[in-house]
Amino acid sequence: MTGTATATAPLLSAHGLSKSYPGVVALDGVDFSVAPGEVVGLVGKNGAGKSTLIKILAGAVDADAGEISIAGEPAEIGSPHDATKAGLAFVHQEFALAGNLSVAENVALGAGFPHRGPFVAWRRLRRETRAILERLDTDVRPEASLDSLSPVDQRMVMIAHALAQDARLLVMDEPSASLTEQEVERLHAVIRALAAEGVATVYVSHRLDEILAVTERVVVMRDGQVVDERPTASLARSELIGLITGGQKELARSRAERDRPAPDPLAETLLDVEQLTGRVVPRPVDFSVRRGEVVGLAGLLGSGRTEIARTIFGAEGRCEGAVRVSGRAVSVSSPKRAVEAGIVLLPEDRRREGNVLDFSVRRNLTLGTLARNRMLGWLPVPSARREHRSAVEMIEQLGIATAGDRQAVRWLSGGNQQKVMLGRWLPAGAEVLVLDEPTQGIDVEGKEELFEIVDSLAAAGKAVIFISSDFTELVALCDRVLVVRDGVLAGELRGSEINEAAIVEACYAVDEPLANAVKQ
Amino acid sequence: MTTATARIPAGLSVSAGRVLARFGVLGVFVLIVLAFAVLETDNFLAGENLKSILTQSAALAVVAFGLTVVLVMNEFDLSFGAMAGLSGAVAFTLIGVEGVDWRLAIVLCVLVGVVAGAANGILSAYLGAPSFVITLAVGTILTGIEFTITNQQTLFEGVPDAYIQIGQGNFLGLNIQVIVAIVLFVATYLYLEHTEQGRYMHAIGGNPEAAYLTGIAVRRLRLTGFMIMGAAGAIAGILLSAQSANSSPNFGAPLLLPAFAAVFLGSTAFRPGQFNVLGTLLGILFLAVLQNGLTLMDATTAVISIVQGGVLVAAVLVTVAGRRAA
Numbered sequence: 094m095t096g097t098a099t100a101t102a103p104l105l106s107a108h109g110l111s112k113s114y115p116g117v118v119a120l121d122g123v124d125f126s127v128a129p130g131e132v133v134g135l136v137g138k139n140g141a142g143k144s145t146l147i148k149i150l151a152g153a154v155d156a157d158a159g160e161i162s163i164a165g166e167p168a169e170i171g172s173p174h175d176a177t178k179a180g181l182a183f184v185h186q187e188f189a190l191a192g193n194l195s196v197a198e199n200v201a202l203g204a205g206f207p208h209r210g211p212f213v214a215w216r217r218l219r220r221e222t223r224a225i226l227e228r229l230d231t232d233v234r235p236e237a238s239l240d241s242l243s244p245v246d247q248r249m250v251m252i253a254h255a256l257a258q259d260a261r262l263l264v265m266d267e268p269s270a271s272l273t274e275q276e277v278e279r280l281h282a283v284i285r286a287l288a289a290e291g292v293a294t295v296y297v298s299h300r301l302d303e304i305l306a307v308t309e310r311v312v313v314m315r316d317g318q319v320v321d322e323r324p325t326a327s328l329a330r331s332e333l334i335g336l337i338t339g340g341q342k343e344l345a346r347s348r349a350e351r352d353r354p355a356p357d358p359l360a361e362t363l364l365d366v367e368q369l370t371g372r373v374v375p376r377p378v379d380f381s382v383r384r385g386e387v388v389g390l391a392g393l394l395g396s397g398r399t400e401i402a403r404t405i406f407g408a409e410g411r412c413e414g415a416v417r418v419s420g421r422a423v424s425v426s427s428p429k430r431a432v433e434a435g436i437v438l439l440p441e442d443r444r445r446e447g448n449v450l451d452f453s454v455r456r457n458l459t460l461g462t463l464a465r466n467r468m469l470g471w472l473p474v475p476s477a478r479r480e481h482r483s484a485v486e487m488i489e490q491l492g493i494a495t496a497g498d499r500q501a502v503r504w505l506s507g508g509n510q511q512k513v514m515l516g517r518w519l520p521a522g523a524e525v526l527v528l529d530e531p532t533q534g535i536d537v538e539g540k541e542e543l544f545e546i547v548d549s550l551a552a553a554g555k556a557v558i559f560i561s562s563d564f565t566e567l568v569a570l571c572d573r574v575l576v577v578r579d580g581v582l583a584g585e586l587r588g589s590e591i592n593e594a595a596i597v598e599a600c601y602a603v604d605e606p607l608a609n610a611v612k613q
Numbered sequence: 614m615t616t617a618t619a620r621i622p623a624g625l626s627v628s629a630g631r632v633l634a635r636f637g638v639l640g641v642f643v644l645i646v647l648a649f650a651v652l653e654t655d656n657f658l659a660g661e662n663l664k665s666i667l668t669q670s671a672a673l674a675v676v677a678f679g680l681t682v683v684l685v686m687n688e689f690d691l692s693f694g695a696m697a698g699l700s701g702a703v704a705f706t707l708i709g710v711e712g713v714d715w716r717l718a719i720v721l722c723v724l725v726g727v728v729a730g731a732a733n734g735i736l737s738a739y740l741g742a743p744s745f746v747i748t749l750a751v752g753t754i755l756t757g758i759e760f761t762i763t764n765q766q767t768l769f770e771g772v773p774d775a776y777i778q779i780g781q782g783n784f785l786g787l788n789i790q791v792i793v794a795i796v797l798f799v800a801t802y803l804y805l806e807h808t809e810q811g812r813y814m815h816a817i818g819g820n821p822e823a824a825y826l827t828g829i830a831v832r833r834l835r836l837t838g839f840m841i842m843g844a845a846g847a848i849a850g851i852l853l854s855a856q857s858a859n860s861s862p863n864f865g866a867p868l869l870l871p872a873f874a875a876v877f878l879g880s881t882a883f884r885p886g887q888f889n890v891l892g893t894l895l896g897i898l899f900l901a902v903l904q905n906g907l908t909l910m911d912a913t914t915a916v917i918s919i920v921q922g923g924v925l926v927a928a929v930l931v932t933v934a935g936r937r938a939a
Binding site for chain 1: 810
């Protein structure tokens with residue numbers, strides 16, 4: 094139903110947008126337009142300029158040059174408030190709403206509270222909120238607190254928040270992050286339904302299958318420019334990858350392309366976990382990992398993968414049962430103990446738990462091994478020269494793209510931040526590496542580099558536990574996949590049994606997935 | 614990666630904004646010193662006056678250095694003023710009433726400070742109470758203990774001249790308090806910037822979760838920080854009580870706000886947005902010079918307060934503007 098009189102004028106039209114930061118051209122003469130009710134995919138590697146474009150549209154960043162018009166009228170978007178007034182709304186990866194407030198209150202935060210005299214008209218607010226939620230086909234109650242909702246429902250509330258402000262264009266940045274496959278389906282259904290009402294969506298994602306599934310047109314960015322624009326129907330996945338990378342490299346790595354030899358089945362058992370229970374692991378878990386093995390932990394969101402990983406690492410306090418490294422029982426009552434025992438963790442939430450963002454690359458890299466970089470052996474005083482040397486070594490070994498070891502980690506791309514975290518542990522002689530969602534928010538090229546590093550770690554005799562919601566990654570990388578369901582290890586896939594369909598089946602088998610059960 | 618080639622080397626990325634952000638406060642400080650040197654040449658530049666500026670700010674500097682250690686880890690301590698008061702009372706009671714040797718009394722005072730700091734640290738780092746509130750509570754208790762010991766009387770009897778000399782005597786031409794402050798400045802600087810523990814403390818301030826997952830003993834370091842702060846409060850109490858040759862009820866309380874002002878002012882210098890001891894030292898001198906110069910110009914207390922507050926606002930604004938431009 095887009096047949097309005099102004100259908101000829103695009104809803105949003107940006108022309109010649111440019112933006113430079115000291116030393117970096119982030120956006121270079123970008124043209125971008127969206128028609129009413131259109132669903133446009135925006136893709137590109139990290140650093141391609143997508144975020145800058147979005148930030149300019151959101152009024153968070155001022156463009157150096159270029160103009161924007163809304164429905165044919167020139168518009169000045171100098172602040173988030175201007176963007177809202179122009180009918181643009183943004184659904185971010187990180188929830189920007191107040192978790193302690195109710196759904197209705199959150200929806201009203203942007204549009205304003207209806208009131209009678211000086212008082213909030215609560216009943217009317219709930220009624221209006223319910224009306225919007227019905228459009229989104231969700232049974233969320235307006236009274237529910239936002240924190241109590243599942244990730245997909247929280248995202249629905251963000252959309253409701255936007256619709257309450259009469260948004261005509263939703264910009265969704267990685268909207269499927271931490272959603273299960275079924276939840277992504279629901280989200281896509283809502284996007285299509287809104288499109289039919291004339292509400293357009295810009296869908297920004299690294300997940301190309303979703304881009305291909307939900308969008309009508311795909312805009313590809315590279316090095317701050319729009320390099321191509323195609324109707325989705327005419328695009329094949331491989332072609333899209335080619336456009337994103339500039340055709341430099343084939344990145345759709347499959348299991349067949351692994352060049353790492355299968356691990357020695359007689360190799361020493363490096364990590365042995367027996368009858369492990371803890372605060373967040375209610376039922377006993379048993380498994381082991383050999384030298385040179387990459388073992389995947391698969392499971393739906395909320396299945397307990399991360400909890401098991403964190404418990405082995407001592408991040409959840411005391412635990413019962415045995416954890417042995419090279420046959421030696423170790424106490425993993427704290428991360429400090431785990432690190433001393435040779436177990437290290439790359440946490441899931443990189444921004445919050447990963448690096449000290451204000452620290453330089455060097456200081457982050459040496460944070461775990463400061464005692465190895467002393468000026469004198471007995472004096473706990475770090476030597477800048479030694480730190481520099483060991484940091485440079487890691488930067489070279491892992492191919493960390495940085496302007497130098499004194500660059501603040503904050504300015505590195507996600508993939509490079511991830512490498513810095515890994516690099517923190519390699520000189521420490523870590524034997525067991527637990528990588529929790531290490532590819533989250535990382536572009537294809539970064540993923541490929543990370544895979545190569547994991548391969549080389551395994552080849553060097555380390556034991557790697559790899560957690561990912563993207564099962565294709567597990568298929569491409571793992572020698573063995575353990576399936577976690579409801580906090581227990583519910584299945585194991587080896588060698589040729591490992592394929593996406595088998596993992597999905599094992600994840601959903603028997604009872605309803607927890608993520609959905611929680612919702613009710 | 615594509616972005617790496619586009620970036621310029623970190624060493625070349627010097628911009629006017631960055632310089633302003635780092636050295637703006639220092640620049641304003643120099644201007645103020647020059648202004649007083651011109652306007653009040655004879656009084657301000659007199660050797661005695663300059664020395665007295667240092668002497669008057671020594672005890673404040675000591676607590677400000679300790680406070681920097683705590684703030685680096687994003688924790689608060691509001692108990693050090695009360696700690697200083699308690700320390701003076703304990704010293705005068707032990708020496709004057711109980712006849713304890715003054716050197717031993719000083720050691721015991723510092724020990725009391727460390728214990729009080731440990732209470733703050735255990736309650737906040739180990740038992741999870743927010744340090745802002747818990748140190749306020751502990752401070753109140755410390756003042757209560759002080760009043761119990763002294764009956765809220767000013768103590769001034771029975772303390773040997775050797776003790777008084779700590780606050781009034783000179784060494785190498787400088788007041789001994791100043792020497793103590795300089796030694797503690799160097800110690801704090803080396804500790805925070807050149808030891809493993811110091812580095813870990815900065816990491817805790819930057820990202821406590823990451824620090825914990827790196828295997829850093831976050832709680833123990835926080836405890837250590839509070840213990841250092843407690844010792845600093847006790848030392849300041851000894852300096853002040855020695856200087857005035859008495860211990861009046863809760864005499865440490867006025868240290869609280871100026872110490873915070875100096876540390877926050879300092880956090881806008883050299884490493885903008887981050888607490889650093891060098892900045893704290895600048896903050897202390899900044900406020901002391903302002904106070905001294907304005908007093909020499911016969912400004913009233915009211916005027917001095919307004920100017921000091923105004924300068925604090927201006928310094929912060931200069932830094933914020935510089936950061937934005939950077």
